[in-house]
Amino acid sequence: MPHAPEKRSNAPVFWLLFGAGGTLSALFGVGLILVTGFLAPQGIGISADALSYENALAFTQNGLGKAVIWAVISLFFWHAAERFYLTLKDMHVFSDTGRRLLTYGVAAVVTVATAGLLLAIGFNQTM
C-alpha cells in the first residue's frame, strides 16, 4: 500500500526559476555575449554607438527594457544558484541552511537589488 505522504518539498519554486533561467540562457545567453561583448563594441554589423550611454539609458528607462534586463540578470542567477546548490549538496559542503543562503540567498539579493536599481534609474516620460 502507498506509504504516508512525505512532506511536500518547496523545491518546485527553485526548480522552476532554474528552468526559466536555463531556457533563457540557452536561447539568448550566447547571442547576448556575442552582441554586447564583440559585435557592438567592434561595430561589426551593428552601429558602434548602439550601446552608447544615451542608448543604454533609454533602454533601461523603458518599461519593457527594464523587464528584459531584470529577467536576464535575475533568472541567470537563479539558474546558476540551483546548479551550485546541488553541487555543494553532493560534495557535502556547509550545512543545508548555509548552502541555501550562499546560493538562493545570493540570487534573491541580486533579484531585489536589480529591481531596485532599475526603478531608481526611473522612467523616461517622453517615451
Next chain:
Amino acid sequence: MTERADKTIELRVLRYNPEADEKPHHQSFTVPYTSDMSVLQGLQWIKDTVDGSLTYRWSCRMAICGSCGMMINAEPKLACHTLLRDLAPGPVTVEPLNHFPIERDLVVTVDDFVKKIESVTPWLIPKHPKPVSEGPYNQTPAQLAAYENFSACINCMLCYAACPQYGENPKFIGPAAMAILQRYDGDSRDGGSALRIDAVHGEDGVWGCTAVGACSDVCPKAVDPMHAVNQNKMNTALDYFLRFLKKRDAK
C-alpha cells in the same frame, strides 16, 4: 559443429558467506569459454565444476526476467546479457549490485526496492467504474506511446546500482519506481495521479534526483527513468502551485 572452449578468462568474483566470513573478499576462477558464452554461463560453469557454493540469482537467460543484475567490471549489467568475449582478455570483476546489502556472494537484499515500487501504486486505477457491457477501453497510438517505454521495465535494479543519489541517500525513491509510476500515470485509462503525486512530492521523492542520467544509460531495456523523473518534476511543480485550485476527494 560445436565450438571448442579452448580460450580462458579470469573471473574475479566477490564472495561473502555471512555465517563464515567477516567481510566480503574476491576469489579468482579461470573459466574456459566459447564466443557465445555470457558472464552468467561463466558463473554456471564455476558452480557446476569448481565450487557449488557460489550463489547468484538467475532465471530466464535472455534479459527479460531481471534476476541476474550484477556489477561487471564495476558497471551494472545483466550477467546473461554480457558476453565473455567482449571482456577478453580479462580479468573480469564480478560483484553484487552497488548500493544494496549483500545477502550472500552475488545475491543482494531487494526489500527496499520492492517497498519503493509498492509505494507508487503500480496498478491502474480507473477514473470511473466501467462495466464489461460498455466494451473495452480503446487507446490511440499516441496514448500508447505516452507510457509504452516505461512499461518495458523488468525490475532488474541496475538503475539503482548506477544512481549516485540513491547511493548517497537510501530513502530516495529512485529511478525504476519513477519509471513505473509514469507507466501508470501516463496511461489514458488511469485516474490515480493525485495519489501518486502525493507519494513523490517530497525531498526524497522526485526532488532527490539531480538529473545525472546514469539510470537511463545502464537500462538494459532502453527505459528512460530520468525522463519519467523530469515529467514528474513538472507535474509536482504544477501541483505545488495549482493544488489550491483543484477539487480533491475528501479522504
